Amino acid sequence: EADIYQTPRYLVIGTGKKITLECSQTMGHDKMYWYQQDPGMELHLIHYSYGVNSTEKGDLSSESTVSRIRTEHFPLTLESARPSHTSQYLCASRNREGLPGNTIYFGEGSWLTVV
Amino acid sequence: GIQVEQSPPDLILQEGANSTLRCNFSDSVNNLQWFHQNPWGQLINLFYIPSGTKQNGRLSATTVATERYSLLYISSSQTTDSGVYFCAVGIGANSKLTFGKGITLSVRP
Numbered sequence: 001e002a003d004i005y006q007t008p009r010y011l012v013i014g015t016g017k018k019i020t021l022e023c024s025q026t027m028g029h030d031k032m033y034w035y036q037q038d039p040g041m042e043l044h045l046i047h048y049s050y051g052v053n054s055t056e057k058g059d060l061s062s063e064s065t066v067s068r069i070r071t072e073h074f075p076l077t078l079e080s081a082r083p084s085h086t087s088q089y090l091c092a093s094r095n096r097e098g099l100p101g102n103t104i105y106f107g108e109g110s111w112l113t114v115v
Numbered sequence: 116g117i118q119v120e121q122s123p124p125d126l127i128l129q130e131g132a133n134s135t136l137r138c139n140f141s142d143s144v145n146n147l148q149w150f151h152q153n154p155w156g157q158l159i160n161l162f163y164i165p166s167g168t169k170q171n172g173r174l175s176a177t178t179v180a181t182e183r184y185s186l187l188y189i190s191s192s193q194t195t196d197s198g199v200y201f202c203a204v205g206i207g208a209n210s211k212l213t214f215g216k217g218i219t220l221s222v223r224p
Binding site for chain 1: 148150157159160163201203211212213214216217
């Protein structure tokens with residue numbers, strides 16, 4: 001059972017609003033990820049972190065930003081939401097190579113709709 | 116970057132049937148995982164299998180790393196097996212996972 005949590009699960013907001021999607025894991029994992037997935041499509045990596053104060057952009061360009069001040073917390077922020085940001089956002093985490101728990105675990109996802 | 120191809124893209128089964136889902140990848144990997152995404156969007160890890168064979172109940176998986184493919188076997192399928200199955204691979208010590216486009220499985224009662 002994975003201990004990784006995302007809030008909110010569902011969010012409908014207006015264009016131009018600032019939003020933060022929360023992601024927390026209680027497994028002590030170093031690596032955390034944000035993926036974006038449109039309905040029926042594949043997952044695209046938008047941000048990742050290998051530890052506290054480490055953040056990198058992923059393969060898919062995104063206007064969102066992330067921070068990693070604590071090991072267990074990896075929030076994603078959109079300063080000014082647009083309809084093109086409507087999607088599902090999935091947070092994930094895993095441990096360092098060679099340590100138990102090298103599998104990646106996903107949260108339940110946050111469905112964002114921008115109107 | 117690495118390419119991941121899954122086949123077939125869609126699969127419809129009658130309950131009780133067996134199936135094989137395939138994942139081909141374009142480079143040597145040190146991380147390969149199979150996931151099931153349920154209708155509510157949650158991804159459940161099925162197998163961490165960069166090489167070899169594993170079994171978990173009615174599911175089993177085999178990865179032949181030298182030939183760059185992995186297979187997921189579902190036996191005696193049930194309606195709860197419906198959903199999308201993703202293969203994801205990674206390269207290197209700090210490997211990010213690259214996902215295939217998924218296989219949509221529908222199991223009919």
